[in-house]
Amino acid sequence: MNSVYVVGIGPGGGEQMTGEARKALESCDIIIGYTVYIDLIRGQYPDKTFLTTPMTQEAERCRMAFEEAEQGRDVSLVCSGDAGVYGMAGLMYEIKGAYPHVNIKVVPGITAATGGAAVLGAPLMHDFAVISLSDLLTPWEKIEARLRAAAMADFVICLYNPSSRKRKDHLKRACEILLEYKRDDTVCGTVRNIGRDGEARQVMTLAELKDTEADMFTTVYIGNEQTKQIDGSMVTPRGYRNV
Amino acid sequence: MNSVYVVGIGPGGGEQMTGEARKALESCDIIIGYTVYIDLIRGQYPDKTFLTTPMTQEAERCRMAFEEAEQGRDVSLVCSGDAGVYGMAGLMYEIKGAYPHVNIKVVPGITAATGGAAVLGAPLMHDFAVISLSDLLTPWEKIEARLRAAAMADFVICLYNPSSRKRKDHLKRACEILLEYKRDDTVCGTVRNIGRDGEARQVMTLAELKDTEADMFTTVYIGNEQTKQIDGSMVTPRGYRNV
Structure with missing residues (x-):
């Protein structure tokens, strides 16, 4: 049976790719993905055939991968970060029913939450919640309820898609909600x-984050009650007792 | 200035290691870690010096890394998964003050949440919360509050440390709390x-999970309202509108 590898290439498609991801890409004739992600790896695989679709054509991209695999080609569908975190892995399974002779193999990658955490220091050392601020596929009320729940229960919070051209104020709105529960000087990054x-990092307070402009290439971290700034890095202690 | 690399070797220390992690280990004279994790990689680096400490000696392990680096040696401190998720990165920053001439460089790895998700299918496709059930460093009341908040706001939930010899019933207690908010047949894995x-996966309902025994090598996933079983895999749709 033919397989499609659904491959997370890590945040940048470079050294943060795993050995398993590289092996999958090397074994394939065809690599499919969103134009911007393909551009991150195209130069590393000069002998491959690349197929790209624009941003909104996710389902089309999945069908393309299944159809190439059905015809006997070895195919990778690539996503930046991890294919299973706001990526294409779920949609592939949802569409799979129409292609009974093709298997899916998900190859994990470094997702922005942990890749960015390593740049900031160690913000995700304890329980954390990952929330996307994009209301393209999720009602804003649901996003707001999750922000409130995560703040109330003192999770470290990692925000994906903090902003876009069409929704410039989402990060500000999110911070205003979080400030109902959290201190002004909560450490953020x-x-x-x-x-x-x-690549660039910034460590700041939640009050400052509220007035910070983030773009779609930015990942945002809001600390828990114990998160501190150490030497310019953002660090959450592992436990609530002394070590 | 000398550096200590704090390296996440991924869940198994094999093909899921990143290129950056391999480069860090190859560049070092000395690799330090918990015995079990060192055993995962020792055979791959026959020329390195390995220093190990037992499970509870985390602070000692950090000091060992700083001291070797202070003496001019290139050092990696390894963690399984990602060093920044319940790993050693935070403690390294907390201890760093005593070693002003040593830098820390965190190298991210595939954490169990995303590594295991790829094995199950695509459970983490939407907003998710990561919670450790270990009450060694966190009061159980805090863990319980987080379980309630995550269930109420319909996060996908990923549980680390679901059980250990000393706390065999933690997963059962967690499921009982979640069942106050979630359907019996919520898809879990x-x-x-x-x-x-x-490596082995199981997909089941939340009612079944309640009576499942997990050990410390198991990662647990509880779906959101939309998570489904497709062909034996656990899949959360990306959005709440049709794609």
Whole structure:
């Protein structure tokens, strides 16, 4: 039976790719993905055939992968970060029914949450919640309820998609909600372009984060009650008792 | 200035290690870690010096790394999974003050949450919360509050340390709390020995999970309202609208 590898290439598609991901890409004739992600790896695989679709064509991209595999080709579908975290792995399973002769093999990658955490220091050392601020596929009320729950229970919070051209104020709105539960000086951080050229981090307070502009290449971290700034890094202690 | 690399070797220390992690280990004279994790990689690096400490000696392990680096040696401190998720990265920053001439560089790895998700299918496709059930460093009341918050706000939930010899009933207690908010037939999954020999997955309902015995090598997933079983895999749709 033919397989499609659904491969997370890590945040930048470079050294943060796993050995398993590299092996999958090397074994394939065809690599399929969103244009921007393909551009991250194209130069590393000059002998492969690359097929790209634009941002909104996710289902089309999945069908393309299944159809190539049905015809006997070895195919990888790539996602930045991890294919199973706001990536394409779920949609592949949802569409799979129409292609009974093709298997799916998900190859995990470093997702932005942990890739960016390593840049900031160690913000995710304890229980954490990952929330996307994109309301393209999720009603804002559901996002807001999750922000409130995560703040109330003192999770460290990691925000994906903090902003976009169409929803410039989402991060500000999220911070206003979090500030109902958390101190003004809660330690926060942002990382832009994780694992890519121009990687940059900032550590700040929640009050400052509220007035920070983030773009779609930024991942945002809000500390728990114990998170501190050490030497410019953002660090959450592992436990609530002394070590 | 000397550096200590704090390296996540992924769940099994094999093909799920990143290129960056391999480069760090190869560049070092000395590799330090908990005995069990060192055993995962020792055979791959026959020329290195390995220093190990037992499970409860985390602070001692960190000091060992700093002291070797202070003496001019290139040192990696390894953790399974990601060093920044219930790993050693935070403690390294907390101890760093005593070693002003040593830098810390965290190298991210595939954490159990995403590594296990790839084995199950695509359970983490939407907002999720990661919670450790170990009450060694965290009061159980705090863990319980987080379980309640995550269930109420319909996060997918990933549980680390679901059980140990001393707290055999933690997973059962957690499931009982979750069942106050979630349907009996909520789709759940477990993965044992992620990325290691004997890797095994199970997909089941929350009612079944309540009566499942998990050990310390198991990672547990509880779906959100939309999570389904497709062809034996655990899949959470990406959004709440049709794609």
